[in-house]
Amino acid sequence: MSRLIRFFTKILDICKLVPMLPVVVIAAIPLALLGDWRPWGNAMAIPVLGNPGFGQWLVIALVLVIVIDTVRGMIDDLRHGQVGVDVLAVVAILSTVAVAEYWASWAVTLMITSGEAIEEYAQAKAERSLTALMEAAPQTAHVVNLPGVGRGFAADKGDSSDGFRRVGSASAAAAAHRFDTVPVEQVQLGDVLMVLPGETVPVDGELLSGTATLDLSNINGEPVPREVFAGARVMSGAVNGSTALTMRATQVAADSQYQRILELVASAQESRPAVVKTADRLAVPFTVLSLVIAGVAWAVSGVPTRFAQVLVLATPCPLLIAAPVAYIAGTGRLAAAGVLIKAQDVLENLGRVTQVFFDKTGTLTVKQPQVVRVEMLPGAATRLNEDHVLMMAGAVESYSVHILSKGIAKAGAEALARLRQRFEDGQRLCPEPEASWPGHGREYPVVKNINEDAGKGVSGEVNGHAVRVGRLSFAAAGEDGFLAVGEAAPLSPRSGQLPLRGGAQQKDDLRTRFGLLQPDEMASYVSVDGRLIARIVLRDVPRANAKAVLAKLHELGVTELAMLTGDKRASANIIASEVGIDEVHAELFPEDKVAAVRAATGAGKTVTMMVGDGVNDAPVLAVADIGVAMTDGTSTAASESAQVVIMNDNIAAVPRAIAIARRTKRVMLQAVIAGLVLATIGMIAAAFNLIPVVVGAFLQEAIDVVSILWALTALIDRD
Incomplete structure (x- = not known):
């Protein structure tokens, strides 16, 4: 019963969208029962139409209403710069009335009104993801x-x-x-x-x-x-x-953020890509071809009905409806994947991308340097291990705004979780001697007296221990100005100190004891209770999926992947080799990045894409054929310079967007070509009197349905 109720509810919704549809359907009853009933005799006989019966006059009235409405729509289309080619429908329906094929006239009116209903349904289906965004607006x-x-x-x-x-x-x-x-x-x-x-947050x-x-x-x-x-x-x-x-x-x-998203959605809905405009223009020669076939059939056969037979099969619907429906469906799929576009032309160009430029930091790599290892100072014999160092350093760095602080704080939180898990698993070999030190056995560290020395480091107390994290000279310096280097097992301040005089040489010696850093690595040094004990090494690490994403782009036929960065060449080359970048442009100023992309953009058939964060890379995003701004939804999405906005900060959305764009265009072409070929075959068959006029009207409706439903397959996720 519930299914039956839903079915009739949908029928009612369709009738609300196209009020003429139920009127046309009901008109079949008097046409069938009272079609030839003429209570007025011959009093209403007129030229061309003769003396139609009561039911036939009802069909003529419906035809006039629909013709007037269709002509009004054609005029409105022309005012908005679109080609009004519903002239085929107008001529077809008038020609059926002229040859007294009233059932064919009724069938064409049914075709037009049901076609509107199908179009409304297809548009709503294609815009489902976009509509959901609009309806959720506070x-x-x-x-x-x-x-x-x-x-x-x-x-x-x-x-x-x-x-x-x-x-x-x-x-x-x-x-x-x-x-x-x-x-x-x-x-x-x-x-x-x-x-x-x-x-919803307003x-x-x-x-x-x-x-x-x-x-x-x-x-x-x-x-x-x-x-x-x-x-x-x-x-x-x-x-x-x-x-x-x-x-x-x-x-x-x-x-606000959501309003900016809605502006992007609205602009994409209202735009018409070049390929759809081309489809509109193709409808004009198709209309001429249909009229020529119909005219030749009439002239050769000498039968006026043959003209109507051909025209009821002439449908530009695959051009006028299927093409835009496919592109709206593609736009909706992109939105569902977290990708917003400013115009549907972008969707078309996405499928033609041949070269992609990537910003390095925050795009190919994570947004902040991440901890890759902890190096304990050789000879600094302590009962602390790497996780304890990370836990303490992370606790104080969580209060800092330094570029390395977030990476250390994140690693510290992970180390704390590991320490807690080991404790829960029964390990009791804590570095603290039983419970004699403050903070022993606490679920979370107790942090006090945080102080940040800008440009040098941050210090504080963690579970009662003095912790300093930062530059070597900051972390290792004691209160008396001496470098404190741990040597003995007990943790006590200033044992094994080296005088700070001649400190540059001593710092070099300490760095040598730790080992050399790679070109793309950076470090923060850690001291506990006045003793330098470890070095935390960080680097700008690639996103976990960056290599797979770039490989997917190559599979999609993108011929060249390039990196644009102001970073040192050695660091850039390391990241490039890890993720699979073809070409590296390093140590660039913003104007250099613009010049590199502009040179590629103007090179023949190359279609360029620039992927960046949408803020620092704004000039480069503007000069590329397609600018892609990656955000996580917490920054301004509607970058003025980007045509595409990735809302989930996932670089995998780049090849996915290209794949969706290509499939959308492929489905659109299939729907258009299939519809036009079927219509042309039908018109030729009708010209030879192989398809009766009433059958032709219903066959045209079937062609429309096939082409529109095929266009809707652009919604199916097959990428």
């Missing part, structure tokens, strides 16, 4: 209006977030009952907003609640909800989890 926002938090307080005090933390953070539940729901366009900068469970802002769980799948396709903490950026379009959150608006709706 419409309202809850502006908190507690004492000391509302707009008046923000205006007086200048910072509503501080007011909320003082007044409202202890009573977030109460805040849920003290807000005004307003249209999202009315949200002002600094407003404190409440987002209830399951609601504007970009800063999280005021302690924690929140956000579903970012609408933004970047990320399947797993992300947990964020107080002070984090929250983006419009994210869906809140199971608890209410409070946030402070940092952007108005028009400037």
Whole structure:
């Protein structure tokens, strides 16, 4: 029963989209039962039409309504720069009336109205992913209006977030009952907003609640909800989890992340790629060819009905509907894969890419240098191992803003997890002598007295131990200005110290004891309780899937893969060899990158693509045939210089986008060619009187359905 209800619901929806369709279907009843009924006798006989019956007059009326509506649509198309070629349908339906083939006239009206319904269905199906994005757009926002938090307080005090933390953070539940729901366009900068469970974040802002769980799948396709903490950026379009959150608006709706995404989607929907425009233009010669075949058939046979027989089979639908449906479907597939394009022309050009330029840092590699190993200082006999060093260093580096800090902090968190797991597995051989040192047995390290010396390093206490991480001179220096180098087993300050006088030579000696770094490596040194004990080595590591992605691009026929970077050539060459780059351009200034891409872009049939982060690489993205900005959904997606935006920060989206583009164009051509060939064969058969006019009208509908359904196969994931 439920299936039957859904079926009739869909039928009702289709009838709402095309109101004339049920009228045309019902008109078949009086045509069949009262077609020749003439209660007026011969009083309504007119030239050409003769004396139609009651049911036949109803069909003529339907024909006039549909012809007027079709002509109006053709005029509107011409005003918008599109070719109005529905003239075939108009001539075909009028010709069937002229030769008194009223069932054929009814069949053509059914074909036109049902064709509109099929077109609406196909467009909706093709735009499903895009429509989902549009429908998820936030419409309202809850502006908190507690004492000391509302707009008046923000205006007086200048910072509503501080007011909320003082007044409202202890009573977030109460805040849920003290807000005004307003249209999202009315949200002002600094407003404190409440987002209830399951609601969409209305504007970009800063999280005021302690924690929140956000579903970012609408933004970047990320399947797993992300947990964020107080002070984090929250983006419009994210869906809140199971608890209410409070946030402070940092952007108005028009400037927020989701609105920028919607602008990209809207521009892609409204654009028409060159190949679709070409298909529109091809409809004109097809119309002329159809009229010539119909005219010749009439002239040779001497039978006017032959003209109508041919024209009811002449359908430009594969050109007018199948081509744009295929491209909308391809655009929707890209959106579902986390790739947004600014115009459908980009989809066409994507399939023709022959050379791809990549930025190195953050594109081919991860965004921050990662820890690759920990080197314990030879002769520094301690009871600490590599994981303890990483745990302590990561704890203090988590408070730093240095370029290496995030990599060390991440490695420290992983080391902490390993230490905890070993403890749970029964290992009790801790480096700390039983419980005599502070922090023994704690689940998380206790960190105190953090101090960062800009450009040198960061220091602090971790579980009661003094930890210094940074440059060699910073980490190894004791309070008395001496380099402290560990030699004895006990951990005690300043044992085995070397005087700092002549320090440059001593630092070189220490580096030699650690070993030489590779050209692409960098290091931070670690001391614990005044003793230099280890060196943490980091490097700009390739993305885990970079090599496979570049190999896939070669498989797709991309002939050349190049790297553009301002980094040292030695470092660039190492990354290039690891991921499979063909050509390296290193030590470049921004203008050098632009020149390299411009030279390739102007070289004959080469279609170039530049893949970068969309901000630092903006000039290069602009000069390439296709600029691709990679983001993770937390940065501005709508880069002015990029035509393609990857929302999930996954480099695998590059070959996937190319594969989708190529398949979309292939499916479009198949749908168009198959439809036109079938229509042409049908017209020739009708010209020889092999297909009756009524049968031809229904056969044309079948050709339309085949071509449109074939175009919709562009939605199927076969790449």
